[in-house]
Amino acid sequence: xxxxxxxxxxxxxxxxLALGVCEAVGRAGLxxxxxxxxxxxxxxxxxxxxxxxxxxxxxxxxxxxxxxxxGLACAIAVPLGLLLGSVPVVDEAVRAIVExxxxxxxxxxxxxxSLLLGSGTETKxxxxxxxxxxxxxxxxxxxxxxxxxxxxxxxxxxGFGRLSVLLRVELPATAPFxxxxxxxxxxxxxxxxxxxxxxxxxxxxxxxxxxxSGLATDxxxxxxxxxxxxxxxxxxxxxxxxxxxxxxxxxxxxxRGMR
Amino acid sequence: MRGGKAARSALLRWGVLAVAIGAWQTATRTHDSVYFxxxxxxxxxxxxxxxxxxxxxxxxxPEATVNILPSLARMTTGFALAAAAGIALGTALGRSxxxxxxxxxxxxxxxxIPPPALVPVFVVIFDFGTQMQLASIVLSAIWPVLIxxxxxxxxxxxxxxxxAAVLRLTTAERLWLLFLPSALPRIFAGLRLSLSLSLILMVxxxxxxxxxxxxxxxxxxAQSRSDLLTVWAALVLLGALGYVLNTGLLAVEKRLxxxxxxx
Numbered sequence: 001x002x003x004x005x006x007x008x009x010x011x012x013x014x015x016x017l018a019l020g021v022c023e024a025v026g027r028a029g030l031x032x033x034x035x036x037x038x039x040x041x042x043x044x045x046x047x048x049x050x051x052x053x054x055x056x057x058x059x060x061x062x063x064x065x066x067x068x069x070x071g072l073a074c075a076i077a078v079p080l081g082l083l084l085g086s087v088p089v090v091d092e093a094v095r096a097i098v099e100x101x102x103x104x105x106x107x108x109x110x111x112x113x114s115l116l117l118g119s120g121t122e123t124k125x126x127x128x129x130x131x132x133x134x135x136x137x138x139x140x141x142x143x144x145x146x147x148x149x150x151x152x153x154x155x156x157x158x159g160f161g162r163l164s165v166l167l168r169v170e171l172p173a174t175a176p177f178x179x180x181x182x183x184x185x186x187x188x189x190x191x192x193x194x195x196x197x198x199x200x201x202x203x204x205x206x207x208x209x210x211x212x213s214g215l216a217t218d219x220x221x222x223x224x225x226x227x228x229x230x231x232x233x234x235x236x237x238x239x240x241x242x243x244x245x246x247x248x249x250x251x252x253x254x255x256r257g258m259r
Numbered sequence: 260m261r262g263g264k265a266a267r268s269a270l271l272r273w274g275v276l277a278v279a280i281g282a283w284q285t286a287t288r289t290h291d292s293v294y295f296x297x298x299x300x301x302x303x304x305x306x307x308x309x310x311x312x313x314x315x316x317x318x319x320x321p322e323a324t325v326n327i328l329p330s331l332a333r334m335t336t337g338f339a340l341a342a343a344a345g346i347a348l349g350t351a352l353g354r355s356x357x358x359x360x361x362x363x364x365x366x367x368x369x370x371x372i373p374p375p376a377l378v379p380v381f382v383v384i385f386d387f388g389t390q391m392q393l394a395s396i397v398l399s400a401i402w403p404v405l406i407x408x409x410x411x412x413x414x415x416x417x418x419x420x421x422x423a424a425v426l427r428l429t430t431a432e433r434l435w436l437l438f439l440p441s442a443l444p445r446i447f448a449g450l451r452l453s454l455s456l457s458l459i460l461m462v463x464x465x466x467x468x469x470x471x472x473x474x475x476x477x478x479x480x481a482q483s484r485s486d487l488l489t490v491w492a493a494l495v496l497l498g499a500l501g502y503v504l505n506t507g508l509l510a511v512e513k514r515l516x517x518x519x520x521x522x
Contacts, residue, residue: 110466116294198467
C-alpha cells in the first residue's frame with residue numbers, strides 16, 4: 001500500500017517536473033514565444049476553454065461522432081467475429097480479403113470518402129467505423145478460439161444446440177477479449193475523428209478547433225490548449241474502459257499487461 | 260495428408276479473393292460508376308503511373324521517384340529514430356522503479372493524445388516540409404515502443420538479476436544478455452504498433468495543404484482533380500506497402516525471438 005502511495009507521489013512530481021521544463025523552455029526564449037508558449041499560459045487557456053460554449057459544442061460533436069462510429073463498429077464486428085470464429089471455412093475464405101484490407105492506413109481513405117460522402121459527419125462516422133472494426137473483429141475471433149473446448153463438449157453432450165452453446169459458453173468466454181478490442185478501437189476511433197476534422201478544416205469539432213487555431217497568427221497557444229483537451233479526452237476514455245473491464249471481468253487482469 | 264489440407268486452404272483463400280475481385284470487376288463494369296473504377300483499370304493505371312519506367316531506373320517512372328521514394332525515406336527514417344530512441348529510453352526507464360514511477364503519468368498522457376492532433380503543433384513550429392513530417396512521425400511512433408520496452412525491462416526475472424550480480428556482469432553485459440532479451444517480445448509488440456503509426460502519420464502529414472510531394476500529396480492532388488483512378492491506385496499502393504512492412508517486421512521478429520528466447 002505504501003509502495004503504491006510512493007508511486008503516485010513520484011508520478012505527481014514527474015508531472016510537475018515536466019510542466020516546469022515546458023514552462024522554462026517557453027520562457028527562456030530558446031524558441032520564439034509565439035511558437036511555444038509556456039505551460040502555464042497553455043493550461044490557463046485550456047481551462048478557459050471549458051467555459052466556452054462554442055468550443056464545448058465542437059468537443060461534443062467530436063465525441064458524438066466517436067461514439068456513433070465505435071458503436072457501429074461493435075455492431076458490425078462482434079456478430080461477424082462470432083461467425084468467422086465459429087465457422088472455420090468462412091474464416092479461411094475471407095482471411096485473404098481481410099489481410100489485404102487491414103494494412104491500409106485508414107487516414108489514407110479520408111480523400112476518397114470525402115469525395116463520396118462530402119465532408120460532414122457521415123464521412124467522419126464512416127471512417128471511424130471502418131478503422132475500429134478490425135481490432136474488435138480480430139479479438140472476437142481470437143477469443144472464440146480460446147474458449148474451453150470441454151465446456152462446449154459438455155453442453156453439446158447434454159443436447160444443447162449450436163446457438164445455446166454460443167450464448168451460454170462461447171460469448172461469455174469471449175467477452176473479455178471483445179472488451180479489450182473495444183478499448184484498442186476506442187483510441188483508433190479518436191485518432192480518425194481528429195484526423196478527419198483537421199483535414200476537413202470546417203464544420204465543428206475538436207480537430208477543427210485545432211486546425212483553425214493553427215492557421216491564425218499567434219494561434220499556437222490555442223493549438224496546444226486543444227491538444228491538452230485531446231489528450232485529456234483520450235485519457236478519460238481509456239481509463240473509463242480499463243476501469244469498466246476490471247469491474248466486469250476482474251479475472252482477466254493478467255492479460256492487460258500486453259497492449 | 261497435411262500437405263493436402265494446406266493446399267486446400269490456400270486454394271480456398273486465394274480462390275475467394277480471386278472471386279471477390281472478379282465480382283468487383285463485373286459489378287463495376289456493368290454499373291460504370293465514376294467513383295468505383297474496375298480493378299483491371301486500377302491495376303493498369305498503377306502500372307502506367309509508377310512502374311512503367313526504364314529498366315535503368317528499376318522500372319520506376321519519374322512520378323514514382325518524385326512521390327513514392329521521399330515518402331518511404333521519411334517513413335523509414337521516422338520509424339528508425341522512434342524505435343531507437345524508444346528502446347534506449349524505455350530500457351533506461353525500465354531498469355529503475357523510481358524513474359518509471361516518475362515518468363509513468365506523463366507517458367500515459369503523451370500516449371493518450373491522438374497523434375494527428377499534434378501535427379498542427381509541428382506545422383506551427385517547423386512550418387511545412389520534411390522536418391515537420393519527421394517530427395510528427397517520431398513523436399507519435401515513439402510511445403508504444405518506449406512504454407512497452409520499459410514494461411518489458413521492468414519485468415525481468417529477479418532470479419536472473421541475482422545471477423547476473425553473482426557473475427559480476429558489467430552494465431553493458433547485463434543490458435545485452437539480460438534486460439533486452441527479456442524485453443524483446445514486448446519491444447516487438449510495441450514496434451508493430453509504431454510501424455503502423457509511422458505509416459499513418461506519414462500519409463496524414465502529407466495530406467495537409469502545403470506539402471510538395473509524397474504518396475499523401477498524390478492522394479490529395481488527385482482528389483482535388485477528381486482523378487479517382489489515381490486515388491484508388493494510391494490506396495492500393497499504401498495497402499501493399501503496409502502489408503509488406505508488417506510482414507517484414509514479423510519475419511524479423513520470428514528470427515530474433517525464435518532463437519535464444521527467454522524461457
